[in-house]
Amino acid sequence: MVQLSEPFKWTLLLCTCSLSLAGPVQVPNLTLPPTAAGNQTAVKNIFNQSYAAYSKFAFGHDSLLPVSASFIDDRNGWGATIVDAMGTMILMGFDDLFIKSLEWVTNVDFTESKTAANVDLFETTIRYVGGMLSAYELTGKKYPILVQQSQTLVDKMAFAWSSPNQTIPYGMINFQDNSTINQTNVAEAGTLNLEWSRLSLYTGNQTYTNLSMKNSIHILLFVQLMKFFSCRCLIPQEIDPSDNKFVDAFITWGGGTDSYLEYLIKYARISNTEGKLLNNDTIVNIGLEIADSCWNTYASTETGIGPETFQFIDNVLEFFNVPVEQESFYGEARFLDYWSVYVQLQTLTLSNTFPSYIIGSDYIQRPEVLESNFYAWRATGDTKYLDRAASAVKVSKILGLNDVNNIAAGLQDVTESFWFAETLKVLSLPNFDEPGNISLDNYVFNTEGQVFKAPPAKAVYGSGNIAVPAGTFTSKTVTGPVPAISPGPLLSFAPGPQLGV
Ligand SMILES: *[C@@H]1O[C@H](CO)[C@@H](O)[C@H](O)[C@H]1NC(C)=O
Ligand SMILES: *[C@@H]1O[C@H](CO)[C@@H](O)[C@H](O)[C@H]1NC(C)=O
Ligand SMILES: *[C@@H]1O[C@H](CO)[C@@H](O)[C@H](O)[C@H]1NC(C)=O
Ligand SMILES: *[C@@H]1O[C@H](CO)[C@@H](O)[C@H](O)[C@H]1NC(C)=O
Numbered sequence: 001m002v003q004l005s006e007p008f009k010w011t012l013l014l015c016t017c018s019l020s021l022a023g024p025v026q027v028p029n030l031t032l033p034p035t036a037a038g039n040q041t042a043v044k045n046i047f048n049q050s051y052a053a054y055s056k057f058a059f060g061h062d063s064l065l066p067v068s069a070s071f072i073d074d075r076n077g078w079g080a081t082i083v084d085a086m087g088t089m090i091l092m093g094f095d096d097l098f099i100k101s102l103e104w105v106t107n108v109d110f111t112e113s114k115t116a117a118n119v120d121l122f123e124t125t126i127r128y129v130g131g132m133l134s135a136y137e138l139t140g141k142k143y144p145i146l147v148q149q150s151q152t153l154v155d156k157m158a159f160a161w162s163s164p165n166q167t168i169p170y171g172m173i174n175f176q177d178n179s180t181i182n183q184t185n186v187a188e189a190g191t192l193n194l195e196w197s198r199l200s201l202y203t204g205n206q207t208y209t210n211l212s213m214k215n216s217i218h219i220l221l222f223v224q225l226m227k228f229f230s231c232r233c234l235i236p237q238e239i240d241p242s243d244n245k246f247v248d249a250f251i252t253w254g255g256g257t258d259s260y261l262e263y264l265i266k267y268a269r270i271s272n273t274e275g276k277l278l279n280n281d282t283i284v285n286i287g288l289e290i291a292d293s294c295w296n297t298y299a300s301t302e303t304g305i306g307p308e309t310f311q312f313i314d315n316v317l318e319f320f321n322v323p324v325e326q327e328s329f330y331g332e333a334r335f336l337d338y339w340s341v342y343v344q345l346q347t348l349t350l351s352n353t354f355p356s357y358i359i360g361s362d363y364i365q366r367p368e369v370l371e372s373n374f375y376a377w378r379a380t381g382d383t384k385y386l387d388r389a390a391s392a393v394k395v396s397k398i399l400g401l402n403d404v405n406n407i408a409a410g411l412q413d414v415t416e417s418f419w420f421a422e423t424l425k426v427l428s429l430p431n432f433d434e435p436g437n438i439s440l441d442n443y444v445f446n447t448e449g450q451v452f453k454a455p456p457a458k459a460v461y462g463s464g465n466i467a468v469p470a471g472t473f474t475s476k477t478v479t480g481p482v483p484a485i486s487p488g489p490l491l492s493f494a495p496g497p498q499l500g501v
């Protein structure tokens with residue numbers, strides 16, 4: 001368990017950060033092959049068809065239940081799909097759908113949840129606030145109602161900081177009495193600053209940026225503290241807003257932590273502040289290898305769609321955990337290749353064909369693999385990524401699957417708003433738009449696929465200094481279950497400042 005001897009003063013943290021030169025994200029002067037136009041039309045048709053089903057069976061509600069031909073209100077009943085999908089409508093040129101959405105958004109009362117549920121600070125920020133502010137930008141700032149509605153919503157969500165001194169916001173707010181629910185994690189707390197700083201920009205109220213930054217910085221300083229002890233480790237996932245302490249040692253870069261790490265880079269870029277953009281090809285190449293690995297999960301299944309979760313075999317013991325029923329299929333598909341496992345374990349080399357096996361075989365229309373593919377295309381100009389996107393377009397199902405290796409296992413009965421906001425947007429952008437349009441050198445995507453315009457990049461990032469707030473840093477150990485999300489091993493550390501590996 002993480003247990004630091006206390007108190008550690010922030011003043012330990014004075015350090016000099018190196019400077020780094022900024023470089024372009026995209027390959028310059030990338031052009032599209034003639035096959036792009038046909039794929040563009042195909043993705044637009046998928047969007048149009050899916051959204052028509054939403055309009056018919058679920059309009060005004062949060063999510064479509066496509067199998068039941070019904071709906072659910074799982075995002076407070078404000079019409080999450082409409083709000084989240086607006087940016088994609090604008091980029092795909094579905095102007096009539098956007099105008100109808102705008103009318104809807106204009107009439108939503110964001111001060112009251114339309115369901116009995118509490119309001120989720122993170123989900124509401126990335127889908128609703130992100131959706132409205134991105135649409136505001138993409139339509140040339142013509143519709144100020146999108147900013148006004150965002151502000152109404154964020155003013156209520158600001159109750160997540162229930163006292164003026166609180167650094168870390170609570171993850172849930174009860175909109176009836178403005179009370180909070182005692183829990184959060186670093187992704188929920190640290191994935192607000194892109195959206196909230198945009199709101200400050202358009203309203204002139206700096207409070208939104210300040211609130212969303214103070215917790216991000218608090219978490220970031222943990223990393224600096226670990227560096228001080230020469231520890232190369234990630235942050236713990238759980239954090240208690242009531243006392244700012246990290247809780248336990250569940251460490252991951254998966255869900256619950258992921259988008260905090262993502263926003264460290266993205267916020268630095270969109271605000272041109274003192275974050276450090278690495279401009280490091282070694283790291284880009286690791287990213288490209290991971291994109292290849294993830295693509296293999298799509299390429300190896302019977303449907304051509306990848307599973308929700310899979311696991312790499314990275315040690316001999318893991319090798320024996322592979323479920324028997326997967327041995328034969330993945331032996332053939334080379335998803336799991338025993339000979340290659342054996343050779344690689346002997347020689348301790350990793351490659352992008354390093355075997356993996358499925359843990360969760362469903363497909364809920366998530367964007368991540370296709371999104372990586374989009375970044376890889378724009379960063380390298382290698383047309384293999386376009387071919388992959390084209391192959392995904394070809395097999396893309398309008399509905400999610402219960403089992404990517406067995407179509408007979410049936411269809412998922414919920415279409416999350418990210419299918420419209422993110423999956424179809426990233427799938428279409430590599431194909432249908434000139435790479436200079438929504439260029440990754442000029443735009444930043446939030447963690448829901450909402451795009452925001454970035455200022456021209458600076459020549460150099462990093463000031464050589466980091467801010468040093470006053471206070472103490474501590475963590476604590478609690479008993480209890482590890483989070484249900486981010487399945488993975490619980491790492492245990494011996495107590496004391498030797499923490500880490
Ligand atoms: C990209 O195109 C611009 C304008 O056509 C040209 O000035 C520039 O030299 C090109 N850059 C590269 C790397 O080819
Ligand atoms: C999509 O692009 C691929 C090449 O990447 C091409 O083979 C295919 O014909 C295109 N699809 C359509 C519908 O035009
Ligand atoms: C979208 O679908 C509707 C039917 O729901 C159809 O009338 C319309 O022509 C389609 N638009 C495009 C651009 O394909
Ligand atoms: C860029 O995207 C917009 C919105 O979809 C579209 O109207 C425009 O034609 C695109 N420009 C290019 C050069 O592709």
Ligand SMILES: *[C@@H]1O[C@H](CO)[C@@H](O)[C@H](O)[C@H]1NC(C)=O
Pocket residue numbers: 154155156158205206207208
């Ligand atoms: C800025 O927003 C905060 C948070 O909602 C609010 O408390 C404050 O009154 C606002 N300031 C101004 C000047 O409107």
Ligand SMILES: *[C@@H]1O[C@H](CO)[C@@H](O)[C@H](O)[C@H]1NC(C)=O
Pocket residue numbers: 165
């Ligand atoms: C809040 O911060 C102020 C100024 O740092 C301090 O005086 C006060 O005691 C703090 N209040 C609480 C409840 O921690």
Ligand SMILES: *[C@@H]1O[C@H](CO)[C@@H](O)[C@H](O)[C@H]1NC(C)=O
Pocket residue numbers: 176177178
């Ligand atoms: C909750 O906040 C709203 C808006 O700021 C306010 O009008 C209302 O009185 C508050 N409710 C309670 C129970 O404090």
Ligand SMILES: *[C@@H]1O[C@H](CO)[C@@H](O)[C@H](O)[C@H]1NC(C)=O
Pocket residue numbers: 205206207210
């Ligand atoms: C926001 O933070 C800055 C820097 O700490 C401070 O100067 C400013 O007064 C703060 N603004 C608000 C409205 O809290």
Ligand SMILES: *[C@@H]1O[C@H](CO)[C@@H](O)[C@H](O)[C@H]1NC(C)=O
Pocket residue numbers: 182240242478
């Ligand atoms: C929040 O939960 C933690 C751990 O479960 C507990 O130690 C803390 O006292 C709680 N805080 C509040 C304000 O309820």
Ligand SMILES: *[C@@H]1O[C@H](CO)[C@@H](O)[C@H](O)[C@H]1NC(C)=O
Pocket residue numbers: 280281282283
């Ligand atoms: C790039 O990143 C790698 C891996 O972290 C590191 O070893 C290398 O020193 C970095 N290169 C530069 C120029 O910073």
